[in-house]
Amino acid sequence: MTDLHPSSRTDEYGARQQEVDEAIFEEEMLEGRPYEMQAAGKGLFAELRADRPGLLSAVFLAIVLIAAVFAPLLAPYGPVEGNPSTSNIPPVWDGGTWSHVLGTDMQGYDVLSRLMYGARTTLLVAFAVVFVAGLFGIILGMIAGYKGGRTDRYLMRWVDVQVAFPGLLIALIMIAVLGPSLWSLIFVLAFNGWMVYARMTRGVVLSAKERPYVEAAEVVGCKPRRVMFLHILPNLTSSLVTLAVLEFARIILAEATLSFLGLGLQYPDVSLGVMANSGRDAFFSLPRLAIIPGVAITLIVLAVNFLASWLRVVTDPQEREKRHAAGVRSSTAAAASQAAS
Amino acid sequence: MGRYLSQRLFQGIVVVVGVTVLVFVVTRLIGDPVNFILPLSASEEQRAELRQSLGFDRPIISQFVTFVGDALHLDFGNSTYFRNEDALDVVLRFLPKTLQLVVAGMTIALIASIPLGIIAALRPGKLLDKCVVTLSLIGLAAPQFFIGEVILLLTSVKFHLVDFGDGPWTHLIFPAITLALPAIGRLTMVVRSAMIDELNSQYVRAAKAKGVRRRRIVGVHAMRNSAIPFVTLFGWEVIRALAGFTLVVEAVFNWPGLGSLAILAIKERDFFLIQAIVFVVAIMVVFVNIAIDITYKLIDPRVKLA
Secondary structure, three states, rough: OOOOOOOOOOOHHHHHHHHHHHHHHHHHHHHOOOOOHHHHHHHHHHHHHHHHHHHHHHHHHHHHHHHHHHHHOOOOOOOOOOOOOHHOOHHHHEEEEEHHHOEEEEOOOHHHHHHHHHHHHHHHHHHHHHHHHHHHHHHHHHHHHHOOHHHHHHHHHHHHHHHOOOHHHHHHHHHHHHOHHHHHHHHHHHHHHHHHHHHHHHHHHHHOOOOOOHHHHHHHHHOHHHHHHHHHHHHHHHHHHHHHHHHHHHHHHHHHHHHHHHOOOOOOOOOOOHHHOOHHHEEEEEEEEHHHHHHHHHHHHHHHHHHHHHHHHHOEEEEEHHHHHHOOOOOHHHHHHHOOO | HHHHHHHHHHHHHHHHHHHHHHHHHHHOOOOOOOOHHHHOOOOOHHHHHHHHOOOOOOOOHHEEEEEEEEHOOOOOOOOOOOOOEEHHHHHHHHHHHHHHHHHHHHHHHHHHHHHHHHHHHHHOOOOHHHHHHHHHHHHOOOHHHHHHHHHHHHHHHHOOOOOOOOOOOOHHEEEEEEEEHHHHHHHHHHHHHHHHHHHHHHHHHHHHOOOOOHHHHHHHHHHHHHHHHHHHHHHHHHHHHHHHHHHHHHHHHHOHHHHHHHHHHHHHHHHHHHHHHHHHHHHHHHHHHHHHHHHHHHHHOOOOOO
8 A cells, every 4th residue: 555645755756745735735825825925025024134234224224213203202302492501411421411312402402302303304305305206207207108209209308408407506596596494395306306217217118118918908908097007117116116215315415415505494493404504503612513413314324225225136136146146245235336326 | 429419519508598597487486586685774766776777677578588698698697796796707706616626526536436446346245345335335325514524523623634724735635535525435336346247257257367467457458348337427426516516515614616606696695696607507517418428439439329
């Protein structure tokens, strides 16, 4: 009598049977969900853990995000809570007290709290700008890529012209005219930043347009809008996400620069750039007021950059292979060069 | 080549026109410009008089036409802040200082990033590479004003290295370094990554097998092929510096160039000056763009300029 339990067999047929059984078992467990999707879910965290800089950055950014979003609950003081009697208290390592961990500024406001509220504003601006600029740019890019022909030429001409504008200068002028406020900041930064999304989207659409499934969708009678958003758009997600994250970092720097020049938000409204600007006043006597927000901005941008290059490696199979081939241990650093260029 | 050149020139003109028109429109949007020029105590008649003399009371279209006509003569009006000196003259007065800064800064960036990138690429993953990469990443993540402030602190306060007063060149070097650092960060990464790719390629292996000395491989063969991404980025960095970041560096170091002038003009609402500045900057940007494209063609004959 042949033994029907595969695990007790040691010959090749038995091993093969075991694999098949396991596969069937897994299939039933996963209940028809596409294999790619679970692999993606499991694999993403594994990939993140494997990559040290990526992991550190993700953790750091998560902390920053929580601190920023929940600032009203978590911050020890309000952003403008204080008075001259508490002013200029040094941070804890310089002789201060634990009640003002990073010290206070010249008006008496707690630096740590302002840092948290400031991060909140800065991150808010960055998200808003990426959203607005991205939306506008992606839609324009899709239309240009899909319609082709004259529409494409004119739209890209517009993109090329606007790309050549001296960005910071235009931003300054527009803010000076519109008045420095949160909305004018968002508008101006979005105005200067949508072109890169349009170009990238158009590129991907152009190559995706030739694929058989698009042609099939058109033949079947899908309206152009449906084809664009349902069929072509999913191709974009990986490059788009990486691009959006990189732009996020760039916007943080841009907002900081604008506020530093006095044309972003104004004191006592707080953002990381505003803190850096107000640190200028007592720069030589109290440098920490300018250094602390500067360090904060640098760390956040650094972390976002690392995250972006990790994303790039993870979502692009070619890059993943390159990592193994070149023998470079930290792929994020190697890919960050591409990301930064 | 000639046809390409004329095409790019035309595009450049469109850009300059576009920018100038944009600034014109934007500065006219804010209601009554006269309010910014005259002190608040000025009487209504004085305002009306100024309005008429500067042409602000005419319909926008006619203002625009006059503007275009004047612009073609390179007449951007008279700066209100600088006591009615011709705006373009003022701009050209401040321009050399900025050019000094940008040339010095970009030269430093060029000289520093290429060797750094190559050194890092030669032993990828080892300690030297990691140091270079870390420094580069910090350089490009830090906001420029922060870098400037740190340098300012270190040099003047901690070490009393440079007296920012005398000497024509001494006080150029630190602002130039500040301008250069983010560019060095990005450029080094590009050089490094391009070199790593090149050094792993077939023809390099063939050359090594043939016994060609390493210095020649790196210096001649690999460099030529890494040039294109480097030139692209370098050109872009120059434009970034010209069009914007001198503003920040000049603000931090009190450098009296075009950037400081621009900030001044914007704060003082000196429209004519702003228009002149934008015009000049746009022209410079277009110029650099075209120069980059020509350099492409010179470096890589395979490139078809389309």
